[in-house]
Amino acid sequence: MIKLIEKIEGEAKLNFNFKEGRIDFVDIEFMSTRNIENILRGKNAFDALVINPRVCGICGHAHLIATVQALESCYSNLKLSNKAKIIRELTLNFELIQNHFKWFYLTMLPLFGHKQEILKATYPSQLMGKAIAIFGGQYPHTSYAVVGGVVCEITQMDIVKLEHYISQTSKFVEENLVKTDSEIFLTCKDADALLDYEGDLPDILREIKKEGFLEHGKSYDRFISFGENSYFKKGKSLKAKVTHNISVLHVKESEMPSSFAKNVSFKDKYYEVGPLARAMVNKTPLIADAHKKYGDSIFSRILARVCEISQLLQHSKELIKDLDLSEKSYIEPSIDISKLSSSGYSAVEAARGTLIHKVEIENGMIKNYEIITPTQWNLSGGTKDKQGVSQKAMIGLSDVKTAELVFKSFDVCSVCTTH
Amino acid sequence: MEKNSLFNKLSSRLDELSNLPKLDDEVSISKLIEEKGFSRREFMSWAGAMTAMLMLPASFTPLVAKAAELADRLPLVWLHMAECTGCSESLLRSATPSIDSLIFDYISLEYHETIMAAAGWQAEHNLEHAMEKYKGRYILMVEGGIPHAQSDYFLTIGAHGKTGEQSAREASENAAAIFAIGSCSSFGGVQAAYPNPTNATALSNVTDKPVINVPGCPPSESNIVGTLLHFILYGTLPALDVFNRPKWAYGLRIHDSCERRGRFDAGEFVEEFGDEGAKDGYCLYKVGCKGPYTFNNCSKQKFNQGTSWPIQAGHGCMGCSEPDFWDKMGIVHEPLGDRLYHTVFGGLGADATADKIGVGILTVTAIGIAAHAAISLIKNPKE
Numbered sequence: 001m002i003k004l005i006e007k008i009e010g011e012a013k014l015n016f017n018f019k020e021g022r023i024d025f026v027d028i029e030f031m032s033t034r035n036i037e038n039i040l041r042g043k044n045a046f047d048a049l050v051i052n053p054r055v056c057g058i059c060g061h062a063h064l065i066a067t068v069q070a071l072e073s074c075y076s077n078l079k080l081s082n083k084a085k086i087i088r089e090l091t092l093n094f095e096l097i098q099n100h101f102k103w104f105y106l107t108m109l110p111l112f113g114h115k116q117e118i119l120k121a122t123y124p125s126q127l128m129g130k131a132i133a134i135f136g137g138q139y140p141h142t143s144y145a146v147v148g149g150v151v152c153e154i155t156q157m158d159i160v161k162l163e164h165y166i167s168q169t170s171k172f173v174e175e176n177l178v179k180t181d182s183e184i185f186l187t188c189k190d191a192d193a194l195l196d197y198e199g200d201l202p203d204i205l206r207e208i209k210k211e212g213f214l215e216h217g218k219s220y221d222r223f224i225s226f227g228e229n230s231y232f233k234k235g236k237s238l239k240a241k242v243t244h245n246i247s248v249l250h251v252k253e254s255e256m257p258s259s260f261a262k263n264v265s266f267k268d269k270y271y272e273v274g275p276l277a278r279a280m281v282n283k284t285p286l287i288a289d290a291h292k293k294y295g296d297s298i299f300s301r302i303l304a305r306v307c308e309i310s311q312l313l314q315h316s317k318e319l320i321k322d323l324d325l326s327e328k329s330y331i332e333p334s335i336d337i338s339k340l341s342s343s344g345y346s347a348v349e350a351a352r353g354t355l356i357h358k359v360e361i362e363n364g365m366i367k368n369y370e371i372i373t374p375t376q377w378n379l380s381g382g383t384k385d386k387q388g389v390s391q392k393a394m395i396g397l398s399d400v401k402t403a404e405l406v407f408k409s410f411d412v413c414s415v416c417t418t419h
Numbered sequence: 420m421e422k423n424s425l426f427n428k429l430s431s432r433l434d435e436l437s438n439l440p441k442l443d444d445e446v447s448i449s450k451l452i453e454e455k456g457f458s459r460r461e462f463m464s465w466a467g468a469m470t471a472m473l474m475l476p477a478s479f480t481p482l483v484a485k486a487a488e489l490a491d492r493l494p495l496v497w498l499h500m501a502e503c504t505g506c507s508e509s510l511l512r513s514a515t516p517s518i519d520s521l522i523f524d525y526i527s528l529e530y531h532e533t534i535m536a537a538a539g540w541q542a543e544h545n546l547e548h549a550m551e552k553y554k555g556r557y558i559l560m561v562e563g564g565i566p567h568a569q570s571d572y573f574l575t576i577g578a579h580g581k582t583g584e585q586s587a588r589e590a591s592e593n594a595a596a597i598f599a600i601g602s603c604s605s606f607g608g609v610q611a612a613y614p615n616p617t618n619a620t621a622l623s624n625v626t627d628k629p630v631i632n633v634p635g636c637p638p639s640e641s642n643i644v645g646t647l648l649h650f651i652l653y654g655t656l657p658a659l660d661v662f663n664r665p666k667w668a669y670g671l672r673i674h675d676s677c678e679r680r681g682r683f684d685a686g687e688f689v690e691e692f693g694d695e696g697a698k699d700g701y702c703l704y705k706v707g708c709k710g711p712y713t714f715n716n717c718s719k720q721k722f723n724q725g726t727s728w729p730i731q732a733g734h735g736c737m738g739c740s741e742p743d744f745w746d747k748m749g750i751v752h753e754p755l756g757d758r759l760y761h762t763v764f765g766g767l768g769a770d771a772t773a774d775k776i777g778v779g780i781l782t783v784t785a786i787g788i789a790a791h792a793a794i795s796l797i798k799n800p801k802e
Contacts (some may be wrong), residue, residue, distance in 0.1 A: 011576055011577075031574075031575035031576070031580070032501060032573060032574045032575060032576065032583075033573055033617065034501050034564075034573075034609070034610040034616075034617055034619070035573075035610070035616035035617055036609070036610070038614065038616040039609070039610070039612045039613070039614070039615075039616065039745075042613075043749065044749055044750045044751075046750060046751050046752055047745075047749045047750060047751050049751060050737055050745075050749075050751050051609060051612070051745065054503050054505070054608075054609040054636065055503060056503050056504070056505075057502070057503035057504040057505025057506070057507070057508045057509075057637070058503075058504060058508060060503065060505065119455060119521070126723070126724065129723045129726075130723045130724060130726040132723075133722055133723040133726040133727040133732075134726065134727060134732075135732065136727075136729075136732055136734075137722070137727045137728050137729035137730070137731055137732030137733075137734055138721075138722035138723060138727065138728055138729060138732075139722070139723055140505045140508045140509060140637060141505055141636055141637060141739075142729070142732070142734075143729070143734055143737065143751070144729075144732050144733070144734050146692060146734075146752065148692070148693075149692065149693060151692045151693075151697070151732065151733040151734045152732045152733045152734075153693075153697055153698045153733055260573075328693055329692070329693045329697075330691075330692040330693030330697075331693070332691060332692075332693075415502070415503050415504060
């Protein structure tokens with residue numbers, strides 16, 4: 001038995017069981033918790049807007065958007081302007097983009113024996129952080145979204161700045177990640193054609209092929225994504241067959257005896273969430289092609305995450321065109337929160353996958369709050385007979401180093417997981 | 420005269436430091452910065468900004484530049500406790516040109532869990548090695564609250580399964596200076612909010628060494644970097660306020676140098692988000708701004724390389740650099756002055772955590788501010 005301590009964003013402990021030189025079973029344990037759900041109980045409902053982003057410093061914004069949507073779902077006739085909707089979506093896009101850069105340059109590259117390129121990670125994520133700060137005042141940990149809209153009153157000048165940050169980030173992608181015009185990268189439908197380009201992403205993909213890693217990291221080929229917006233669709237994909245008719249009500253959490261994290265399943269089955277899941281549900285041509293050729297291996301998983309950077313940059317540009325600054329930023333809810341007793345939920349696509357918040361309010365106070373984070377989906381620690389997604393992905397590998405690569409291809413966040 | 424003696428004092432401190440061995444003989448910080456494509460001019464303009472932030476005269480700029488270049492004489496150990504990693508995030512996107520992130524990355528790679536590539540046994544070994552090799556010389560920065568006493572098992576870290584409390588105490592033992600980065604390690608933070616399920620507490624409660632608090636959720640990157648530079652320059656602890664916060668950063672209230680202060684004085688308040696006042700940048704007190712009770716320099720330093728800060732974006736200050744702000748500064752969108760009628764925890768309000776300090780002073784100020792806000796409502800012709 002060998003132990004691996006996963007260090008990114010808090011810690012997870014992995015116990016590897018080997019049988020005849022191959023990994024037979026991996027036990028995943030989380031050893032720390034902060035118990036945020038417990039702290040929320042009995043607090044004023046709006047205070048959740050300040051507390052919840054602090055669940056995670058990396059995807060805190062997704063927690064803010066999930067909180068505000070969960071609270072809004074408690075009202076029966078709440079109005080939200082198109083402007084507020086677009087602004088919330090934009091800032092969430094920026095958070096996803098900056099996260100993917102950091103994951104690729106800080107976590108993935110060193111695992112392939114490359115030098116960790118800190119500046120390549122920080123430069124584009126700084127730009128995206130600034131883009132969020134235009135609306136939110138700061139990043140991480142903004143609370144600019146409130147029930148009824150957003151508090152910022154942006155001007156045309158802010159839009160000019162925003163467009164600049166986006167174009168600078170696109171330029172970084174074209175000069176470093178995939179050295180070609182973004183347009184060409186976005187319309188590419190052939191995963192193998194990508195290997196002919198220069199850039200940090202094709203380098204890694206070529207290495208995966210050369211080292212014979214193409215079979216690594218395959219799991220159930222079962223994907224799910226709940227967070228709907230103008231770009232992402234809700235649905236599940238089973239061996240590339242997509243259905244959109246799914247309900248959050250079938251999502252269940254269950255306690256684990258040896259860990260502070262809870263397992264998450266949909267209709268009693270474990271599903272993978274994250275960029276690959278979103279691309280499968282959205283039927284993105286390039287990722288669908290990679291999946292057809294290489295299944296749900298690390299090749300497809302890495303490609304899907306990095307590819308999302310360009311897709312979201314492109315989509316953000318289109319969203320900005322739809323932004324009408326003369327609309328209202330905030331529309332006051334018709335009932336005061338202190339008179340509200342209700343319950344609701346929200347589902348948002350965070351960098352690592354579907355994030356679900358469920359809330360119960362009694363006279364404006366939180367009676368119960370449940371948070372289901374993306375890493376809980378991917379890292380559910382099942383039994384030998386019924387393994388979690390990442391557990392299954394590591395079975396059969398012969399060494400811990402490769403297992404670490406597979407494990408981290410899911411972009412793990414343990415502070416979120418145990419919250 | 421006084422200026423001269425300080426200049427001489429800092430110079431001799433830096434001369435002393437330059438005699439210490441470097442982290443790596445092959446690399447120097449000035450070379451590193453040059454390699455990454457920053458010109459000397461860019462570096463000096465960065466140093467100039469830092470000098471101003473540390474409230475030193477412009478003639479001290481060469482000293483601050485030298486201090487930055489000597490940062491590799493005092494390696495940095497950064498520990499993660501119960502937290503969200505937001506403070507590291509704040510640091511990772513510090514000012515352009517990314518000179519301070521460069522310096523931090525270079526000197527702190529000995530042990531910064533989030534950005535280091537090594538994991539598990541290797542990482543733990545690196546830490547032990549760094550702490551032994553640089554005994555008495557390293558700077559310790561701790562991020563996160565610490566589950567304490569019988570609840571310490573809520574934070575178990577590392578290959579040896581140590582508790583966070585143990586690690587923090589051990590690392591504090593031989594550090595040259597200890598900084599608690601962020602409100603969590605300064606005061607316990609979000610996990611210490613009522614009912615504090617994991618019994619999380621501040622770093623200063625688990626070690627008997629002096630701890631300098633750099634609170635904020637997250638603190639701005641410039642406060643983190645400034646704290647480090649200050650220590651390199653002076654070699655002593657900075658002047659501190661009652662909560663052990665450096666006065667150069669936490670000496671004034673948000674309210675004192677707020678860009679909307681004129682609106683407050685004129686009695687122009689945002690009555691509701693999205694109203695005409697909100698569009699014109701009126702004061703946010705009535706929609707819950709806690710700026711009058713919060714000591715920090717956000718209004719001057721701002722966030723994300725000076726892009727913006729919460730009040731500029733139209734959201735009131737939530738008081739994140741004050742102790743236990745989760746419990747004492749709520750409700751988020753209501754002025755603290757309204758507390759007398761409507762409080763958190765079903766009317767119990769701050770009494771739910773009455774054993775903690777500070778409420779008394781805050782309430783007195785609150786009444787004054789609330790009175791002003793109430794009068795303004797009558798005087799405002801728009802009403």
